[in-house]
Amino acid sequence: MKKSLGPSDRLYPMPCPLVLGGTMEKADALAVAWIAIGGATPPTIVMALRHSRRTLELIRETGEFTVNVPRASDAAVVDYFGIVSGHDHDKFAESGWTLEPASVVSAPLVAECPYNLECRVISEVDPGGTHVLVIGEIVESHADESILDANGKVDIEKLDPLVYIAGSREYRRLGEKVADAFSAGKSVKPE
Numbered sequence: 143m144k145k146s147l148g149p150s151d152r153l154y155p156m157p158c159p160l161v162l163g164g165t166m167e168k169a170d171a172l173a174v175a176w177i178a179i180g181g182a183t184p185p186t187i188v189m190a191l192r193h194s195r196r197t198l199e200l201i202r203e204t205g206e207f208t209v210n211v212p213r214a215s216d217a218a219v220v221d222y223f224g225i226v227s228g229h230d231h232d233k234f235a236e237s238g239w240t241l242e243p244a245s246v247v248s249a250p251l252v253a254e255c256p257y258n259l260e261c262r263v264i265s266e267v268d269p270g271g272t273h274v275l276v277i278g279e280i281v282e283s284h285a286d287e288s289i290l291d292a293n294g295k296v297d298i299e300k301l302d303p304l305v306y307i308a309g310s311r312e313y314r315r316l317g318e319k320v321a322d323a324f325s326a327g328k329s330v331k332p333e
C-alpha cells in the first residue's frame with residue numbers, strides 16, 4: 143500500500159554544493175540542493191534559485207558562476223552558507239573559507255571544496271513561482287589531487303561528498319557501493 147503525500151518538492155537524496163557568483167573582489171555563495179546535470183553535449187547544469195538570493199544578483203552581473211562540491215565533514219560550514227545571506231553578511235570573512243581563481247570564468251572557486259565546475263549562464267527560465275531556473279554550460283572542471291584515483295578519475299570515497307535529505311532536513315554521507323552501473327542490469331535483461 144502506498145500513501146499519497148501530495149505535490150512535493152522532495153527528491154531523495156539531493157546533492158548540496160555551494161554555488162558561487164561574483165568575482166575575486168566581490169563574491170557570494172549559497173547552498174543549493176535543487177541542482178542537477180541538464181545535458182551532456184555541451185555539458186549543462188540547471189538549478190533553482192529563489193528570486194531574492196544575493197548570489198543570483200551576482201551571477202546576473204557577470205553571467206558566470208561556479209559549483210563547488212563540499213566534503214561531508216564540512217556540513218556545518220555549508221549549512222552556514224545556506225542560512226545566512228550575503229545581503230547582510232560577508233560569508234567568506236565570517237566562515238574563514240577562501241576563494242581561488244577559476245581558469246575560464248571570472249567567478250572564483252571555493253578553495254576548501256575539492257571538486258569544482260566552472261559555468262556560464264545559457265539562459266534563465268522563470269516558471270512563475272518562487273524560484274528561477276538558471277541553466278549553465280559547464281566550461282571547465284577541477285578536482286583536488288587528493289580525491290583522484292591512480293587513473294586520474296574522481297574517487298567517490300576520497301571525495302566523500304555532502305548529501306542533503308529533504309524532509310528530515312539532515313546532511314549525510316554516501317553509503318557503500320551496491321552494483322556497477324550500465325552493467326548490473328545485464329543480469330536482469332532477457333537475452
Ligand SMILES: Cc1cc2nc3c(=O)[nH]c(=O)nc-3n(C[C@H](O)[C@H](O)[C@H](O)COP(=O)(O)O)c2cc1C
Pocket residue numbers: 158170171172173174175176177190191192194195196197198221223224225226227228229306
Ligand atoms: C540544505 C540547503 C539547501 C538549499 N537549497 C537551496 C536551493 O536549491 N535554492 C535556493 O535558492 N536556496 C537554497 N537554500 C537557501 C540558500 O542557501 C540561503 O537562503 C542562502 O542564505 C542564500 O544566500 P545568498 O542570499 O547570500 O545568496 C538552501 C539552504 C540549505 C540549508
